[in-house]
Amino acid sequence: MISMVEFFRNLPRKKCSKCGNDIVEKADCYVNLCDNCDHPAL
Numbered sequence: 437m438i439s440m441v442e443f444f445r446n447l448p449r450k451k452c453s454k455c456g457n458d459i460v461e462k463a464d465c466y467v468n469l470c471d472n473c474d475h476p477a478l
């Protein structure tokens with residue numbers, strides 16, 4: 437059995453498709469943009 441923590445830890449670190457910054461895990465993880473590039477104002 438693998439714990440949920442280990443499962444998420446084994447996931448590859450996501451990178452923003454725009455600026456290449458690491459993406460902080462959030463609910464809408466299908467978005468490949470960091471918080472900066474995902475801002476509606478941009």
Ligand SMILES: [Zn+2]
Pocket residue numbers: 452453454455456457469470471472473474
């Ligand atoms: Zn970005």
